[in-house]
Amino acid sequence: MIPAAFDYAAPTSLEEAISLLQQHGDEAKLLAGGHSLLPLMKLRLAVPSFVVDLGRIPDLAYIREDGNRIAIGAMTTHDALQSSQLLQQRVPLIAQAAGMVGDMQVRNRGTIGGSIAHADPASDLPAVVTALKGEIVARGPNGTRTIPAEDFFQDIWTSVLEPEEVVTEIRVPAADNALQTYEKFRQRSADWAIVGVAVDITRQNGAVSQASVVLTNVGPTPMRATGVEEALQGRPATAETIAAVAARADEGLEPSGELKASREYKLHLTRVLTRRALEAVLLR
């Protein structure tokens, strides 16, 4: 399978990339690691007439501490996220989830910025960054804006990004002793999630003081399990509480069934994986 013909540019600055996007508008696609875009182009599901490769722009791959936040360059690969000691210590959810994306070869190429901008509800990092209450930094012709992850994802493969904007950075709060985990169920290794659950919890004096629970692949965007979050609030974390709370994880969800999983099965997985995730962080 070979993509349809396209014209190609590999700019060496963001300004140049943005100006190319302005010239080519909707006909242009940005290429980061290419592990979402190129498969779509090979299947001719995406047929851009112009591809702007971000791979030659310096300084877009980094992970650094910025006060009490961690700033991650958009071109940082899943492999770099997975092996970052800074993330392992201060935002373990990202390091863990990145290590569960695809396989070794995919993680060597796929990037956090590409995954976020692609806005696939079956991808892991959109739910993870939403659970962390992170922010997406985007640059366009009119400058830079910072978008809360909560507002970023609009629909399947659709975000609030304008056609001439480039995601440059992802920012997430750093936390010491964070109670974070990602549970992912897939049929075969290296598959997308059938359902995923990202959890970020703060506990004070034995009770949950803040809970963030966001689900992968049970709606058109990352879905916040509000019922679970509210039910956990202020409660001591016991096995009984967790079982009762997790039973509410599928409230209000209308996932579409797919080849590998019916709607009912996805709702079942949502409850089970939420219970496992909460047990993993609260009962260990």
Added chain:
Amino acid sequence: MKNRISVTVNGQQRAAEVEPRTLLVHFLRDSLRLTGTHVGCDTTSCGACTVLLDGQAVKSCTVLAVQADGHAVTTIEGVATDGKLHPVQEAFWNEHGLQCGFCTPGMIMASIALLDRLPRPTDDQIRSGLEGNLCRCTGYENIVKAVRVASGQTATP
């Protein structure tokens, strides 16, 4: 529109004119006639097309040749030195880490990358490291054994 690219392949500078849509695997196989890198699934799943790009394992069916411009690629043809097999090749041979052989070039390239990072991997680390490589003969046991032997460990744990 064609783009002129220059890629260091197995230590040699190779230049060519390619269309932007040319995949790295087709550049290697069709332009350079390095047919050791196989096209299996063509959908980023099976790993038969795995090569090293600047030392990192990648699936060359999902990289554009233009993305490799100015970078270094190692294929299965480039791992033996002076007619002597690479230790991973030697171990696949000795431990019968192949049956039909179609997945083998990709398995070996992925194994080399894995051992570069984890010189003495556990069986679990070998299996998860190679999860991007499929063997339709299902010869996984001997592949794991071969990687273990290549890392200087015994054939059985």
